[in-house]
Amino acid sequence: MAKFYDMDDIITDEEVVSVVFEKAACGVGIDPSSETDSVEVGSKVELPFWLAHELQLRQAVSMNVPTCFNQKTRLEIQADSACVDLRSRCPFFYEFGCKIAPLVGVRTIGPLLLSAFKSRYKEVLTKAHTAAFPAASKHLTILTKEETNLYEAAQSSMTAFKRWRMGGPRFQRASVLGRKRKSTD
């Protein structure tokens, strides 16, 4: 519950997962392709992660591996992880991976996340402290949300230091000072 109010965590839960129903469900309109308001056994439906997770706990559905962790993405990450556009695949690639890995029972997701982060981390490191303009980098558009946070942490501490080095106003005037007192009469 530590992340109950964490906005990123809530958005991560919204990621769509494809599931296969193992029990029939009546009176729910969650399958857009079915004609009636019920879901047949064995039908394939895309559900947000939070719902799929709850249903799986009740053994009503079984989860498939999401597309961002399939073989194709895996091969791309192995080939050149620094250039893969992970943001368009899944903006919370790492968080989502951590959440889904124990549920789908694919043991390779964990090592995939680690190796992807390890090689992409270097790219973030070399760009973060040197880039002149924070928003001008094209590199930023392929980073996931977690990597962007890392990048911005480095960027903001560097700009704060540069601002301090350049000087500027050393003392900030308190807002109560310098205000002219209104004459009462």
Added chain:
Amino acid sequence: MAGQSDPHQSLFSAEEVEFIAEDETVEIIPNLRMDALNFICGDFGPFFPQIATQVPLWLAVALKKRGKCTIRPPQWMSVEKLTQVLEAERDSQRMFEQLPFHYVEISRLLFDHARDDIPDVYMARSLIEDIRDVRFHKVETNLETLTERAFALKINNLSAMEVNIVRPFVGRALQAFYKHDSLELIPDQERVSDRRPQVANNATRRHLRR
């Protein structure tokens, strides 16, 4: 407080680090006669004209602003010493030269407030800038070695400001590495190659005990 840090970004802002640095002592030559000052951090003075004495940097700057003293720049801020340090920094890829923990802040304060007391002020200033750039580049190359196996990184002689710049980044990066290397995500079979030497070590140790 004016320079207060954003609690989510880093522990200290640059202004706060500068504030801490103001407690370092420097040598001043006062031109006034004054009794000793008794502070919580210690007693300073008494002050006699033309007799050098040690005071904290903040007091030195305050006296300097009122024209009551000249500040003697510390040994390490001479041009010869800085040139030596810069050359040494450029020569070694891994090692950092020994400089005062607050050299970035102290030099900035002195350059701001006591320009006329420092010989070759432009030269010294650009040397310190160069040293800082070389060192920071080395910090970055050191950080590239961070992996899931390296839970910590030891860099000797790093200064306060340099640590402060990389702190938010390193903290988050280490956290991410730790998270993705946790036991639940990487099953034991994947680690077998790492475990084996450890088992071998235990076996030999037992053997020796017998």
